[in-house]
Amino acid sequence: MSTSNDILVRCRGVTKQYKKGETLVTPLESLDLDVPRGDFLAMMGPSGSGKTTLLNLLSGIDQPTSGTIEFDGMEIQDLPRRKLAGWRARHVGYIFQLYHLVPVLTAFENVELPLLLDDMSRRDRRERVEAALSLVGLADRVHHYPRELSGGQEQRVAIARALVADPALLVADEPTGDLDREAADAILGLLQTLVREQHKTVVMVTHDPRAADAAMRILHLEKGRLQEAAV
Amino acid sequence: MLPFGYAVRNLYRNKTRLAQTLAGSALVVLLVMGAQALNAGMRRTLNASGSPDNVMLLGAGSEESVQRSEVSEQAAGIAEASLAGVATVMDTRAVSPEIFHMAYLEMPDGSISRGMVRGVTHRALLTHRRVSIQEGIFPGPGQMMVGRLAWKRLGVTPDALEPGTTILLDEIPFTLSGIFAAPGTVMESEVWMDLNDLRTAAQRETVSSVVVRLESGEREDVEIFARQRLDLELSPIGEKEYYERLAAFYAPVRSMTWITAVLIATAAIFAGFNTLYAAFASRVREIATLQAIGFRRSAVLVSLIQESMMTSLLGALLGSVLASILLTDRLIHLSTGTFRLTVGPETLFAGIITGVILGIVGALPPAFRCLKPSLPQALRD
Ligand SMILES: Nc1ncnc2c1ncn2[C@@H]1O[C@H](COP(=O)(O)OP(=O)(O)O)[C@@H](O)[C@H]1O
Ligand SMILES: [Mg+2]
Numbered sequence: 155m156s157t158s159n160d161i162l163v164r165c166r167g168v169t170k171q172y173k174k175g176e177t178l179v180t181p182l183e184s185l186d187l188d189v190p191r192g193d194f195l196a197m198m199g200p201s202g203s204g205k206t207t208l209l210n211l212l213s214g215i216d217q218p219t220s221g222t223i224e225f226d227g228m229e230i231q232d233l234p235r236r237k238l239a240g241w242r243a244r245h246v247g248y249i250f251q252l253y254h255l256v257p258v259l260t261a262f263e264n265v266e267l268p269l270l271l272d273d274m275s276r277r278d279r280r281e282r283v284e285a286a287l288s289l290v291g292l293a294d295r296v297h298h299y300p301r302e303l304s305g306g307q308e309q310r311v312a313i314a315r316a317l318v319a320d321p322a323l324l325v326a327d328e329p330t331g332d333l334d335r336e337a338a339d340a341i342l343g344l345l346q347t348l349v350r351e352q353h354k355t356v357v358m359v360t361h362d363p364r365a366a367d368a369a370m371r372i373l374h375l376e377k378g379r380l381q382e383a384a385v
Numbered sequence: 386m387l388p389f390g391y392a393v394r395n396l397y398r399n400k401t402r403l404a405q406t407l408a409g410s411a412l413v414v415l416l417v418m419g420a421q422a423l424n425a426g427m428r429r430t431l432n433a434s435g436s437p438d439n440v441m442l443l444g445a446g447s448e449e450s451v452q453r454s455e456v457s458e459q460a461a462g463i464a465e466a467s468l469a470g471v472a473t474v475m476d477t478r479a480v481s482p483e484i485f486h487m488a489y490l491e492m493p494d495g496s497i498s499r500g501m502v503r504g505v506t507h508r509a510l511l512t513h514r515r516v517s518i519q520e521g522i523f524p525g526p527g528q529m530m531v532g533r534l535a536w537k538r539l540g541v542t543p544d545a546l547e548p549g550t551t552i553l554l555d556e557i558p559f560t561l562s563g564i565f566a567a568p569g570t571v572m573e574s575e576v577w578m579d580l581n582d583l584r585t586a587a588q589r590e591t592v593s594s595v596v597v598r599l600e601s602g603e604r605e606d607v608e609i610f611a612r613q614r615l616d617l618e619l620s621p622i623g624e625k626e627y628y629e630r631l632a633a634f635y636a637p638v639r640s641m642t643w644i645t646a647v648l649i650a651t652a653a654i655f656a657g658f659n660t661l662y663a664a665f666a667s668r669v670r671e672i673a674t675l676q677a678i679g680f681r682r683s684a685v686l687v688s689l690i691q692e693s694m695m696t697s698l699l700g701a702l703l704g705s706v707l708a709s710i711l712l713t714d715r716l717i718h719l720s721t722g723t724f725r726l727t728v729g730p731e732t733l734f735a736g737i738i739t740g741v742i743l744g745i746v747g748a749l750p751p752a753f754r755c756l757k758p759s760l761p762q763a764l765r766d
Binding site: 206207210213215216236239240242243244248250254256257258259263267268270271315 | 390391674679680681682759764765
């Protein structure tokens with residue numbers, strides 16, 4: 155039994171609807187979900203089942219049409235957009251399938267971005283950035299530009315960027331979807347390490363059953379509804 | 386806030402685009418500076434052309450145009466005799482009867498140009514103290530002298546108007562006796578000749594104006610004189626005011642230059658919208674990523690404006706350099722005179738303000754358009 159204190163994210167009755175012209179699309183419907191602290195949750199499901207939509211809601215990038223999302227005891231579904239930006243910076247790190255690094259910035263500068271939102275001395279920032287980059291095994295690529303890195307390395311820079319501000323939750327949308335087997339395994343191993351050693355909570359969307367196996371739990375989304383399958 | 390370096394590096398992402406926006410803003414800035422320099426030059430010349438001590442006695446009813454004014458020559462003598470406070474130089478009173486006449490002149494090379502010809506006596510030098518003879522002598526009968534910028538107005542090279550050459554006015558030859566300077570005034574593009582010669586050539590019996598330089602006298606004395614001698618039908622007007630009115634006459638020219646500048650600048654801004662829209666649109670997902678990380682829309686907007694401002698200010702710098710090379714002291718001739726473009730601090734200021742406006746106004750619509758899609762939507766693209 156987990157107490158409420160152990161639950162990092164709690165979704166209740168979460169529904170998301172979009173208007174697409176005249177018709178109403180409902181990517182998520184009455185979804186209940188608890189993500190305990192320290193969880194490594196894999197989310198699977200066919201394309202269009204609402205996986206990205208769910209990640210966006212958990213990470214404060216999008217807001218539900220109805221329902222509540224409690225993060226660390228605080229409801230975030232009604233935060234105004236301006237506040238939500240600051241909230242994201244402190245609490246969530248987002249990892250994208252295509253890395254989304256800023257091409258004109260070096261690995262160091264990309265990872266430094268979230269820290270620029272805080273009042274932090276240049277020296278503290280440098281220490282944090284270097285620590286994050288060595289954690290992902292890229293201490294020797296600090297001043298490389300994204301185009302000078304392999305896909306796997308880019309994704310590791312993206313992970314360093316996601317964790318540098320020390321958020322409790324990391325969300326990853328098909329983080330290995332664009333990588334070869336070897337690079338993918340390295341990324342999954344890294345996420346496991348972050349859960350185990352840095353006490354991060356990870357919610358990862360994936361198509362790939364092998365990737366899902368790296369997680370502690372797998373959930374299936376089907377047409378906007380959860381179908382739990384114990385591991 | 387996003388680091389300034391991000392905006393700087395974004396500039397170099399597409400060098401063609403950078404070159405285009407730079408050239409575009411430089412051109413607009415150059416244009417605006419040109420319009421400002423022309424207006425400043427016109428204003429300066431017309432302001433300098435009238436002397437505050439001089440009063441022109443024009444024919445009543447012709448205050449608007451000295452060329453249409455008719456004053457009996459007798460009036461000059463009467464004014465000289467009865468006006469108090471007139472400046473006196475070596476026992477000669479500074480009262481100058483003058484004829485203003487637009488005439489067709491045949492140049493030594495056979496070309497024909499229209500120019501402002503002023504018929505004068507020696508006393509003109511006593512009233513128009515900015516005039517100094519630089520070469521040759523004051524024109525006597527059968528002679529002419531030209532202002533040092535008259536060549537421009539008359540469409541010949543400067544050395545075509547050397548003293549000794551011959552200019553025809555109504556097929557009558559006149560010998561060029563000298564060249565005079567009158568710094569910063571419209572007189573520099575005039576042709577001066579003997580009053581009696583011009584009266585004959587223009588077939589008139591009257592003069593256009595009697596210019597009086599006051600020393601101790603007041604404007605009021607002149608007005609009282611005009612009222613006492615109603616028979617002379619004189620209307621006094623300060624020479625300075627006369628040229629100020631002339632400046633007002635140029636208002637349409639001035640508005641035209643500004644309207645042209647603004648129209649072209651507007652066209653350039655619209656071209657800039659497209660260029661910047663293409664630049665920003667190619668980064669919609671990146672911009673969304675920055676927001677996902679936690680940067681606010683306003684922070685992104687500021688960065689995009691920084692980027693656009695840097696180009697436009699760099700363009701303004703380029704435009705200013707071009708302006709100082711291409712425009713400084715360039716002569717523009719209009720019907721009443723030749724104006725020297727004045728590139729000064731105000732011109733530079735106009736250029737910089739244009740750069741700032743281009744930067745902000747040019748960036749806003751494309752930036753708003755790229756920031757408009759919802760965050761999930763933009764991340765998906
Ligand atoms: N902004 C949007 N507007 C309209 N429909 C959307 C929008 N975002 C997502 N959808 C729809 O929601 C459904 C789920 O999308 P998504 O969460 O991206 O699925 P998945 O990530 O599982 O492939 C899809 O049918 C998609 O078309
Ligand atoms: Mg998806």
